[in-house]
Amino acid sequence: xxxxxxxxxxxxxxxxxxxxxxxxxxxxxxxxxxxxxxxxxxxxxxxxxxxxxxxxxxxxxxxxxxxxxxxxxxxxxxxxxxxxxxxxxxxxxxxxxxxxxxxxxxxxxxxxxxxxxxxxxxxxxxxxxxxxxxxxxxxxxxxxxxxxxxxxxxxxxxxxxxxxxxxxxxxxxxxxxxxxxxxxxxxxxxxxxxxxxxxxxxxxxxxxxxxxxxxxxxxxxxxxxxxxx
Amino acid sequence: xxxxxxxxxxxxxxxxxxxxxxxxxxxxxxxxxxxxxxxxxxxxxxxxxxxxxxxxxxxxxxxxxxxxxxxxxxxxxxxxxxxxxxxxxxxxxxxxxxxxxxxxxxxxxxxxxxxxxxxxxxxxxxxxxxxxxxxxxxxxxxxxxxxxxxxxxxxxxxxxxxxxxxxxxxxxxxxxxxxxxxxxxxxxxxxxxxxxxxxxxxxxxxxxxxxxxxxxxxxxxxxxxxxxxxxxxxxxxxxxxxxxxxxxxxxxxxxxxxxxxxxxxxxxxxxxxxxxxxxxxxxxxxxxxxxxxxxxxxxxxxxxxx
Numbered sequence: 001x002x003x004x005x006x007x008x009x010x011x012x013x014x015x016x017x018x019x020x021x022x023x024x025x026x027x028x029x030x031x032x033x034x035x036x037x038x039x040x041x042x043x044x045x046x047x048x049x050x051x052x053x054x055x056x057x058x059x060x061x062x063x064x065x066x067x068x069x070x071x072x073x074x075x076x077x078x079x080x081x082x083x084x085x086x087x088x089x090x091x092x093x094x095x096x097x098x099x100x101x102x103x104x105x106x107x108x109x110x111x112x113x114x115x116x117x118x119x120x121x122x123x124x125x126x127x128x129x130x131x132x133x134x135x136x137x138x139x140x141x142x143x144x145x146x147x148x149x150x151x152x153x154x155x156x157x158x159x160x161x162x163x164x165x166x167x168x169x170x171x172x173x174x175x176x177x178x179x180x181x182x183x184x185x186x187x188x189x190x191x192x193x194x195x196x197x198x199x200x201x202x203x204x205x206x207x208x209x210x211x212x213x214x215x216x217x218x219x220x221x222x223x224x225x226x227x228x229x
Numbered sequence: 230x231x232x233x234x235x236x237x238x239x240x241x242x243x244x245x246x247x248x249x250x251x252x253x254x255x256x257x258x259x260x261x262x263x264x265x266x267x268x269x270x271x272x273x274x275x276x277x278x279x280x281x282x283x284x285x286x287x288x289x290x291x292x293x294x295x296x297x298x299x300x301x302x303x304x305x306x307x308x309x310x311x312x313x314x315x316x317x318x319x320x321x322x323x324x325x326x327x328x329x330x331x332x333x334x335x336x337x338x339x340x341x342x343x344x345x346x347x348x349x350x351x352x353x354x355x356x357x358x359x360x361x362x363x364x365x366x367x368x369x370x371x372x373x374x375x376x377x378x379x380x381x382x383x384x385x386x387x388x389x390x391x392x393x394x395x396x397x398x399x400x401x402x403x404x405x406x407x408x409x410x411x412x413x414x415x416x417x418x419x420x421x422x423x424x425x426x427x428x429x430x431x432x433x434x435x436x437x438x439x440x441x442x443x444x445x446x447x448x449x450x451x452x453x454x455x456x457x458x459x460x461x462x463x464x465x466x467x468x469x470x471x472x473x474x475x476x477x478x479x480x481x482x483x484x485x486x487x488x489x490x491x492x493x494x495x496x497x498x499x500x501x502x503x504x505x506x507x508x509x510x511x512x513x514x515x516x517x518x519x520x521x522x523x524x525x526x527x528x529x530x531x532x533x534x535x
Contacts, residue, residue, distance in 0.1 A: 004236070004239060004243070006239070008272035009234070009239050009242065009243065010243060010426065011243055011244075011245065011246060011248075013246070014248045014250045018393065020234075027249075029272065042257070045368060046451070048368050049298070049358075049367070049368050049371060051360070051376075052266075052360065052368055052371040052372040052375055053251070053255065053375065054254075054378070054379070055250075055251050055254040055255060055258075056250075057249050057251065058249055058250060059253070059254070059393045060254065061252035065327070066325070066327050066328070066331045066332040066379075066383040066384075067325065067327070067332050067349065067380075067383050067384075068379075069375050069376070069379055070289060070349060070375075070376045070379050070382075071345075071349060072360050073359050073360065074349060074350070074356070074358065074359070074363075075357040075358060075359050076347055076348065076350070076351055076354050076357055077290045078324060078348075078350055078354075088417045103479065113399065120432060137343035144441070144442075144443060147443050150408075158309060182423070183535070184535055187534040187535060188487075188527070188530055188534055188535070189520075189523060189530070191448070191482040191483050191484070191520060191523075191524070192482050192523055192524050192527040194480045194481075194482070195482065195524070195527045196527055196530070196531050196535075199527075199528065199531065200531075217535050218534065220531065221531065221532055221535040223526045224529070224531050224532035224535075225532040
């Protein structure tokens, strides 16, 4: 949450944190331009929400102890759990600053999910599709987005609509299989055969093919062997 | 007096600064998760559609099967409100040892490292939080999310070949996305069911839900697929359904069946899990573990068998 000084058109800065009453936080912000200050006071529910994040407003002076939030928030922890006074291994030197401005300045979870985003290939999303995506928990969005966009990309679709999202869930297989390829697939144990079939069809689609042949099987095999998996 | 600009225009000209250092701390928390989890080769969820299908029993015995095969295994019990893994592994009454590097997990049979809410609670005490549980389910969700994050980030798991995570039963819909969010490199989920009509209908929802979340379904385990006569050892069906049929319909690998075995249940109740690989139930789990390994490494299979 940030506050904006409308007069100076700048973010107000966090100044200090107080506890004006039990289960209440008083957070004071100041405009760096005009010096205006105001304090936000939280109710018990809001205070708990902030605490449940496991963060200290204004930054930590020392690293969190192991399982600190869990131990401190349990009403009735075991003696062994409360007796701790340990400091965990610090992640010092690996802070937001080291993640690059992009990761630090956007969603706090962006560092975690950035690796899941597909670079390039910008897809257009219809308003209805975006609205549908909004209903998905934020954690999951990048994965779902990536999955739908991969499906769209594989099928030459450039505009993602709710229908495309639906189709991506269980992409139907319209791939033709040459008899020899089909026969070779039978070498794979039956219970993992559907996974193998899907993987080969995915490779075929990536190459713009509409059928699976023995030579594609050779290529797939070579690819998996070269991956050293 | 100049007309005030709309907020969108004002914001477009401003540079955000994390002066309260909230984002920095959250990123640090996530890096801590990445650091710990980066030393674990395979991360597998065990989930079910319905409660009472033997999910924890399956998780425990799968973990034991992989440990028996010589792997380094961890087991994370995130059934926060009904943790039962420690009891099944004979670890009731144990606690985390808190060190400057993190929390040392108690070690169960075959060297399995175990983390559970149970290790933070007094005997028989329920989980009760200091926050406004009666006021805000949103707060409770956030709190549990942070607890799970601490289990991933603060436990000294060390280097492991496999980490199995036992999810809460039934429709605890918030946990899989939380884990998928923290662990984008998750290998997938094993789904446990029993062959009753009711359970198999619900398991379809679980499979669809996992897929919606982008979690790969590694396979389906049919628990309580029959009963073993404790006198003659013969197996008889308990229900009339067939989870293998559901697996075919839903296009997921069928990993195997585990008949109900009184000896297995009694051993779990005693906290002395069955380890003898010649016992029928242990053999079932070893076979499931072998299939699960193949499901995890199906690309390797393709490289050698295609």
